[in-house]
Amino acid sequence: MKVKKGFRLVLLSNLELQIISYIFGNIVQLAILELDE
Amino acid sequence: MMSFLQKLFGRLANPSKRKKALLIVSGLCITAGWSINLLGNSAGLFNTLMIMSALVAEVEIARRAWQGLKNRHTNIDLLVTIAATGGIAIGVYWEAAAVTTLFLLGGWLEAQTMGKTRNTLRDLISMAPDTALVVENNKLLELPAGEVKEGMLVLIKPGSQIPVDGIVESGTTTVDESAITGEPIPAEKKPGSDVYAGTINQNGSIRVRARNAGSDTTLAKIIRRVEEAQDEKAPTQRFIEQFAQWYTPGIVGLSIASYLFTRDLELALTLLVIGCPGALVISTPISIISGIGNAAKKGILIKGGEYLENAGKVSAVALDKTGTLTLGKPKLTEFICLQREKVGAGIAEVQQSDDEISVVSASDLERQGWPDEVTELLYWAGIAESTSEHPLAGAILSEMPDSLDLPQADYFKSHTGLGIEAAYKDNQILVGNAKFLKQRAVPIAEDFNGELEQLASLGRTTVLVARNGMLIGGIGLADPVRPEAREMVQKLKDSGIEQVAMLTGDRQSTARAVAAETGIMEIHAGILPEEKNDFIRRMKEKGKQVAMIGDGINDAPALATADIGIAMGAAGTDVAIETADIALMSDKLLNIPESLMVSKMTLRNIRQNIVIALITVAALLGGVFMGSIHMAAGMLIHELSVMIVILNGMRLRML
Numbered sequence: 001m002k003v004k005k006g007f008r009l010v011l012l013s014n015l016e017l018q019i020i021s022y023i024f025g026n027i028v029q030l031a032i033l034e035l036d037e
Numbered sequence: 038m039m040s041f042l043q044k045l046f047g048r049l050a051n052p053s054k055r056k057k058a059l060l061i062v063s064g065l066c067i068t069a070g071w072s073i074n075l076l077g078n079s080a081g082l083f084n085t086l087m088i089m090s091a092l093v094a095e096v097e098i099a100r101r102a103w104q105g106l107k108n109r110h111t112n113i114d115l116l117v118t119i120a121a122t123g124g125i126a127i128g129v130y131w132e133a134a135a136v137t138t139l140f141l142l143g144g145w146l147e148a149q150t151m152g153k154t155r156n157t158l159r160d161l162i163s164m165a166p167d168t169a170l171v172v173e174n175n176k177l178l179e180l181p182a183g184e185v186k187e188g189m190l191v192l193i194k195p196g197s198q199i200p201v202d203g204i205v206e207s208g209t210t211t212v213d214e215s216a217i218t219g220e221p222i223p224a225e226k227k228p229g230s231d232v233y234a235g236t237i238n239q240n241g242s243i244r245v246r247a248r249n250a251g252s253d254t255t256l257a258k259i260i261r262r263v264e265e266a267q268d269e270k271a272p273t274q275r276f277i278e279q280f281a282q283w284y285t286p287g288i289v290g291l292s293i294a295s296y297l298f299t300r301d302l303e304l305a306l307t308l309l310v311i312g313c314p315g316a317l318v319i320s321t322p323i324s325i326i327s328g329i330g331n332a333a334k335k336g337i338l339i340k341g342g343e344y345l346e347n348a349g350k351v352s353a354v355a356l357d358k359t360g361t362l363t364l365g366k367p368k369l370t371e372f373i374c375l376q377r378e379k380v381g382a383g384i385a386e387v388q389q390s391d392d393e394i395s396v397v398s399a400s401d402l403e404r405q406g407w408p409d410e411v412t413e414l415l416y417w418a419g420i421a422e423s424t425s426e427h428p429l430a431g432a433i434l435s436e437m438p439d440s441l442d443l444p445q446a447d448y449f450k451s452h453t454g455l456g457i458e459a460a461y462k463d464n465q466i467l468v469g470n471a472k473f474l475k476q477r478a479v480p481i482a483e484d485f486n487g488e489l490e491q492l493a494s495l496g497r498t499t500v501l502v503a504r505n506g507m508l509i510g511g512i513g514l515a516d517p518v519r520p521e522a523r524e525m526v527q528k529l530k531d532s533g534i535e536q537v538a539m540l541t542g543d544r545q546s547t548a549r550a551v552a553a554e555t556g557i558m559e560i561h562a563g564i565l566p567e568e569k570n571d572f573i574r575r576m577k578e579k580g581k582q583v584a585m586i587g588d589g590i591n592d593a594p595a596l597a598t599a600d601i602g603i604a605m606g607a608a609g610t611d612v613a614i615e616t617a618d619i620a621l622m623s624d625k626l627l628n629i630p631e632s633l634m635v636s637k638m639t640l641r642n643i644r645q646n647i648v649i650a651l652i653t654v655a656a657l658l659g660g661v662f663m664g665s666i667h668m669a670a671g672m673l674i675h676e677l678s679v680m681i682v683i684l685n686g687m688r689l690r691m692l
Contacts, residue, residue, distance in 0.1 A: 019140045
């Protein structure tokens with residue numbers, strides 16, 4: 001049970017957070033490039 | 038049906054199209070799943086759609102993870118694959134679908150960003166129109182620009198973009214060349230001027246004889262070079278990638294070890310995720326791409342990350358004189374004549390006079406017409422120089438009086454850094470510097486030397502002319518110093534360059550006059566191209582990081598020996614684009630300190646990024662071990678550091 005909880009916590013919820021900021025980072029970069037033009 | 042499938046698979050073989058297709062399918066599955074879930078209570082269908090979504094997205098991610106493993110790399114794709122597979126195994130289908138689909142979306146966005154970075158540059162210079170108006174037998178033909186052949190005559194209307202590289206045959210106009218040279222002031226064009234594809238014709242209609250079209254144009258070469266440059270890795274980047282290769286397994290080891298010691302699974306997993314070196318890996322490429330892009334906009338072509346890093350460390354600068362510090366377009370100023378016999382129709386028997394010297398200034402000539410002794414001097418110099426490509430030869434030939442009909446030399450040999458020997462009928466002609474004539478045992482009288490010294494002290498270059506072993510006179514030429522030269526030298530000094538030296542094949546006194554005008558303290562005059570090379574080598578041996586700045590062709594060896602070779606006015610000269618590490622597309626001298634400044638800023642930016650990345654990871658790991666930082670906060674701080682690094686790198690574009 002503990003393993004299942006840990007797995008959900010880390011490899012899913014937090015990975016999701018990491019991926020969302022990765023997406024956000026790329027959106028910001030795209031926006032800057034757009035402004036740059 | 039078969040052809041549809043073939044087409045589909047063909048499209049899917051292209052990685053970016055495949056990624057997009059998988060992303061769409063996986064996204065549609067999720068949308069459908071949630072819609073069904075909202076409409077009715079059908080858990081079975083919802084879960085099926087989520088599993089489908091996760092699997093579809095995972096195909097691509099697992100493939101990359103496997104590729105990484107084959108190359109002994111552990112990457113984030115592996116982490117996501119494990120997470121999604123595990124998620125499906127323990128029955129959290131929606132999370133598995135969300136993680137994989139979002140990750141795929143992130144990857145797609147990243148590819149867009151990288152493509153956009155390149156496109157910014159491409160847009161900037163890919164203004165070349167697709168078609169060209171070719172004039173053939175007095176008819177206008179519209180051809181695709183790439184199909185224009187060398188020698189075709191192309192009509193360029195006012196306001197339109199020039200489709201090919203070529204030479205203006207008729208008409209005058211001004212052309213906005215900022216796309217290639219970064220120079221905002223339009224250049225005037227008249228018959229004989231070079232024009233480049235991608236530049237904009239402003240007010241006149243011109244006809245251009247095509248030289249290069251399509252992928253052979255200067256523009257296309259610049260694009261290719263910059264693209265290659267952005268891919269080329271800087272030493273720091275290589276180091277960091279090697280570091281990351283050891284770092285990731287190191288973090289995995291640390292996480293396993295901490296679990297074995299503490300039996301705290303959450304701590305172990307937190308370490309695993311937080312330790313990800315994302316900010317570190319992105320720190321160098323983001324700065325390099327931004328730095329090179331910024332420089333390219335100003336007409337400075339930096340060949341790669343390696344050169345950008347080296348240029349940022351430059352401590353000594355060696356400058357060529359002719360064409361770099363000066364305009365490189367010498368004008369005839371004085372004639373020193375030793376004989377006064379009439380030339381007649383051209384070749385006459387001329388007697389050596391009794392060393393009587395007359396100095397005629399070119400400005401007097403315009404008033405009084407050409408005296409015979411000057412015509413005589415120009416005649417012999419002209420025969421020898423007519424086959425030479427030296428800038429001084431161009432100056433002499435361009436001021437040849439129209440009445441003088443120059444015959445072709447029977448024999449011609451150029452001695453780099455010295456002069457030219459030529460033969461015509463029974464006449465042996467030598468044209469060159471005093472060193473050259475002395476080598477050939479041509480006697481130079483004492484008072485003639487005095488005249489030479491006096492001209493040299495005015496910054497003149499004197500070309501001596503001898504015929505059949507006898508000196509017949511000298512031609513004084515002045516090459517005006519570029520107006521911004523002094524400011525450029527001052528800026529170099531201000532930016533912390535310890536040593537600024539001038540290297541020239543010209544004589545000491547001429548060099549001194551130019552040095553006085555530009556504020557350069559160190560002069561190495563009267564040296565040959567090989568000696569320039571030796572000088573650079575000696576400076577390097579003294580531990581200096583040396584930049585050599587020249588106009589590309591005769592300075593080629595020194596440009597190659599220096600840590601950084603910078604070529605001036607490279608637009609149109611392939612040699613410069615190919616051999617120099619940094620090519621300045623315009624003749625704007627101030628781009629030299631500018632390019633060193635951009636390099637320095639980039640280097641500083643990389644260092645800042647590395648410090649940000651390392652401090653964040655170290656602080657987070659410390660916090661996790663002390664128990665004061667938990668997963669969610671740690672992740673947020675970690676991602677924030679990635680963002681700061683990205684933003685810091687992008688700052689370089691705004692300089």
